[in-house]
Every structure is written in C-alpha cells, then in structure tokens.
C-alpha cells in the first residue's frame with residue numbers, strides 16, 4: 001500500500017480516553033476507531049492484523065481436526081429457552097424483537113445453536129467425535145466496556161464445540177484444544193499460561209484460562225516459575241496420539257497456576273519458586289459434559305442401539321482482544337513492535353526525498369519486490385515524521401532510502417525489535433525480509 005493514498009489516520013497526541021498503552025497505540029497507529037461505547041471499526045492496518053491473527057488461529061484449529069463453520073450473530077430466544085439459559089443470562093445479553101415480535105438476541109456465545117445444528121445432523125455414535133468451530137462477532141453488553149478492544153461489547157471470538165460419546169473422549173478433545181492453543185499463542189509470539197479457572201455462565205466443572213502476563217491485565221494471577229522454562233515446541237506432541245496428549249497435559253497442568261478466583265493458599269504454599277502478577281485472559285476452555293446436550297435432547301444411537309447423550313466442551317479465543325494483548329506484550333516508548341507473524345506489513349519503505357529520481361526509482365523497485373508485504377511511505381512529509389510513524393506503527397522492518405544511498409543502490413535496513421540498522425544492497429534487504 002502507498003501511504004499517501006491509504007486510510008491510516010495516525011495521531012501525534014495521546015488520546016485522552018485511552019487508559020492503557022495498547023488502547024492508546026491502537027488509536028494513535030490508526031488501527032481502530034470507536035463508533036459507539038465498546039464498539040470498534042477496524043481500519044486497514046488494524047483489519048490486516050486481525051485477519052493475520054484469525055488465520056493462525058484457524059490453521060491450528062484445523063490442524064487439531066476441528067472443522068470450520070460459520071454460525072450467524074443473530075439467534076432466536078427460543079433456542080436459549082431450551083437450554084434454560086435465556087432468563088438467567090442477565091443484562092449482558094442484548095435482546096431485541098423482530099417486526100413479528102419474535103424475541104431475538106445478538107449471540108454472546110453459541111453453545112445452544114451448535115447443539116441444535118448437531119442434533120439435526122447426527123444419528124449414530126459412529127459419527128463422533130467431532131469438533132465444530134467458527135470465528136464470529138459476539139455481543140456482550142458489558143457494564144464497563146474499557147481498555148479499547150480488550151473489553152469491548154462487540155468482539156471477535158473463535159469458539160469451538162466438541163462432541164464425544166463419553167467423558168474419556170471429551171478429555172481427549174479438551175487436551176487437543178489445549179495443545180492447539182499453546183501452539184497458536186507460540187506462533188503469535190506470546191507466552192500464554194493455562195490457569196485453573198472459574199466456569200461462570202458457561203457452566204461445567206473443568207476449565208482453564210490462557211493468560212498473557214501484562215501489568216495492565218484485569219486478572220490477578222499466581223503461578224509456578226517452572227512455566228517460564230516449559231518448551232511447547234510443536235514437534236514434540238501429536239494431536240493423534242493419546243499418550244502425547246496425556247504427556248502434554250501433564251506438563252502444562254502440573255506446575256501451579258491459578259487466577260484469583262481459583263487461588264488455593266495451601267497449594268500455593270508448597271510452590272518453591274513463586275510468581276504473581278497481572279494477566280490478560282486471551283482464551284478460555286470448558287468441559288461441561290451434558291449440560292447442554294441433555295436439556296436440548298441431543299442423542300445418538302450407541303453401539304447397542306441405546307441412546308447416548310454426547311459430552312461436550314467449548315473453547316474460546318478472544319481474537320480481537322489478542323490485538324490489544326499482543327501490543328501490551330510488544331511495545332516501547334516509540335510505539336508498537338509487531339511480532340513478524342501478525343504485522344500488518346512486513347516492512348515499511350521510507351522514501352526520504354520523494355521527487356528525487358534516484359530515491360523514487362529505488363523505492364518503487366523495493367515496493368514491487370515486496371509484492372503486497374510493504375507499506376510504502378511516499379508522502380511528501382519530513383523524514384522525522386516518517387521515522388516516527390514507522391516506529392509507531394511497528395513494522396518489523398524499515399527500508400530507509402535517501403538520495404545518497406540510493407545512488408549506490410543501497411538502503412538502510414532497520415529492525416524494529418532491536419533497533420539495529422545496517423546499510424545493505426536493496427537485493428539483500430528484500431532477501432532478508434522475505
């Protein structure tokens with residue numbers, strides 16, 4: 001993209017309404033704009049980041065064997081009456097009526113809808129296990145939407161739902177998702193720790209939250225320093241081996257880790273190397289057995305012809321929250337430092353003297369060579385403003401081209417994360433970036 005013709009409205013001043021650094025940087029770097037309380041529009045740079053995160057989440061869900069679907073945002077109240085959750089869900093649910101006076105809602109989650117879809121399409125135990133997921137906008141009328149996209153009212157979630165014949169099968173599904181989550185967060189460039197958690201309005205008796213450490217996090221968390229040394233290298237564990245899944249689960253759940261609500265003083269006292277701090281919940285997984293399948297009448301014919309009620313779990317990742325959480329984890333005083341995997345563009349090309357034939361020509365060459373992976377700052381602004389915006393926007397690489405270096409087909413290549421700069425040929429710069 002050419003910055004001179006792009007809608008990337010960066011701000012020099014710190015917006016007064018933003019209390020935490022990720023919110024400030026998302027506004028300043030022109031990623032999002034609030035359109036109503038807790039509701040955001042995603043602008044070109046922000047939308048690219050959101051899609052990059054979504055794609056990594058999708059690839060790891062697919063690798064685990066889950067199948068992608070897309071359920072609607074609007075749901076009928078009748079479905080929620082079948083599970084018994086409609087009245088109890090409270091004011092977080094946005095309820096509305098259509099022109100025929102039918103009660104509808106904007107989905108805060110999809111347990112009921114997916115259970116309904118599954119019961120309509122499945123007959124025999126032979127069709128299980130299955131796991132269905134989608135990446136879709138949710139609405140929760142939070143009392144206090146805050147911190148930008150971190151606690152919004154409308155937000156993007158990946159939610160997966162597993163169906164198994166019994167508890168043992170559901171445990172395997174749960175472990176597969178935990179592995180998929182750890183691989184996802186590792187690819188996104190953040191360390192997340194699974195912590196024993198409360199189940200809240202989703203229900204059930206087994207649940208883990210995935211927490212990224214950050215001083216601005218909403219949860220107080222306690223964990224064993226052993227987590228800092230765990231290597232979740234993707235090669236070691238297979239989704240298809242029960243033994244691997246069991247080993248992985250043991251590795252991830254043996255050291256103590258809990259959020260405030262589930263903190264256990266006796267267990268904590270035994271931890272030798274304690275860590276505590278604030279954390280951001282970027283994912284949450286639940287096993288809840290037949291909490292939804294039973295009242296909603298989901299049954300399949302078992303091997304002996306007798307009906308079996310499937311055991312279910314649900315598994316959420318806060319995709320839009322992750323944009324904020326990643327910035328909390330990766331920034332400095334100058335701005336965002338995007339991990340390579342999610343950056344809106346891999347590189348920015350800074351033309352220090354637009355109008356200078358040599359500069360323009362080399363910039364165009366680099367821009368063409370990077371084919372869609374670059375944001376070309378071709379604006380007629382001062383060099384200083386370009387440097388500041390590139391640092392603010394957090395591109396992993398900056399290719400800086402001025403008239404002097406351009407004459408020798410050389411560029412200055414800057415790595416945002418380390419601040420290192422080197423003068424290299426344009427060819428070497430492109431090779432390094434791609």
Ligand code: 5CA
Pocket residue numbers: 108109110111140142149150151152153154155157158159160202281282283284285286314315316317318319320321
């Ligand atoms: N149905 C289950 C699992 S799919 C569920 O809804 N779980 S949840 O309530 O824990 O939400 C899943 C994830 O969505 C959370 O871990 C969090 O990362 C994200 N999330 C929840 N509420 C918000 C919100 N108001 N703004 C942004 N992200 C949110």
